[in-house]
Amino acid sequence: GAVVSQHPSWVICKSGTSVKIECRSLDFQATTMFWYRQFPKQSLMLMATSNEGSKATYEQGVEKDKFLINHASLTLSTLTVTSAHPEDSSFYICILDRGDGYTFGSGTRLTVV
Amino acid sequence: GENVEQHPSTLSVQEGDSAVIKCTYSDSASNYFPWYKQELGKGPQLIIDIRSNVGEKKDQRIAVTLNKTAKHFSLHITETQPEDSAVYFCAASIWEGGADGLTFGKGTHLIIQP
Numbered sequence: 001g002a003v004v005s006q007h008p009s010w011v012i013c014k015s016g017t018s019v020k021i022e023c024r025s026l027d028f029q030a031t032t033m034f035w036y037r038q039f040p041k042q043s044l045m046l047m048a049t050s051n052e053g054s055k056a057t058y059e060q061g062v063e064k065d066k067f068l069i070n071h072a073s074l075t076l077s078t079l080t081v082t083s084a085h086p087e088d089s090s091f092y093i094c095i096l097d098r099g100d101g102y103t104f105g106s107g108t109r110l111t112v113v
Numbered sequence: 114g115e116n117v118e119q120h121p122s123t124l125s126v127q128e129g130d131s132a133v134i135k136c137t138y139s140d141s142a143s144n145y146f147p148w149y150k151q152e153l154g155k156g157p158q159l160i161i162d163i164r165s166n167v168g169e170k171k172d173q174r175i176a177v178t179l180n181k182t183a184k185h186f187s188l189h190i191t192e193t194q195p196e197d198s199a200v201y202f203c204a205a206s207i208w209e210g211g212a213d214g215l216t217f218g219k220g221t222h223l224i225i226q227p
Binding site: 034042043044045046049091093095101102104105106107 | 147155156157158159162202206214215216217218219220
């Protein structure tokens with residue numbers, strides 16, 4: 001149980017374009033989903049907390065207009081990186097609250113060229 | 114907010130020896146402490162976790178200890194093997210009927226020397 005599907009697993013996009021990352025819980029409902037970012041050789045840093053049916057809460061320094069989060073249902077949250085730039089290249093991962101622990105998505109490696 | 118310090122940043126041990134990674138946290142309200150292993154090119158995988166109502170937990174060669182008073186917790190790997198080589202992250206969270214997100218340490222690169 002507690003399976004989370006995150007896709008795409010990797011994506012290469014041109015600078016200025018937008019990329020959508022999807023995180024879906026397959027067998028449980030997640031009221032809260034977290035989006036993290038990991039730059040090479042660094043730790044995972046929380047970007048935003050996403051609650052179903054309400055606006056996401058962004059961490060300081062994370063631009064909400066650049067990183068659009070939609071948590072439309074208890075099983076789906078999306079992160080859209082708008083107008084991506086090379087400095088947005090990173091590993092993005094969703095982490096879901098399943099009620100008795102956390103379940104990680106498999107991550108998305110974004111490369112902006 | 115919570116702050117998690119992890120050390121060492123790099124740890125090299127001989128195969129078969131033990132490895133210990135230590136973390137401290139700042140928020141005394143934190144009550145959930147997981148450890149993750151991240152291999153190159155992959156996402157973190159949970160290897161063991163402990164909640165604040167216990168002081169130690171063991172799973173085969175891996176154990177975690179928690180000292181709530183001192184606000185530190187440690188990962189112990191015994192009889193290390195080459196496949197233990199990876200980056201390990203500790204994390205802390207407040208768990209009260211709903212998660213508040215994980216705060217991660219900066220990671221420890223564990224190298225097992227053959």
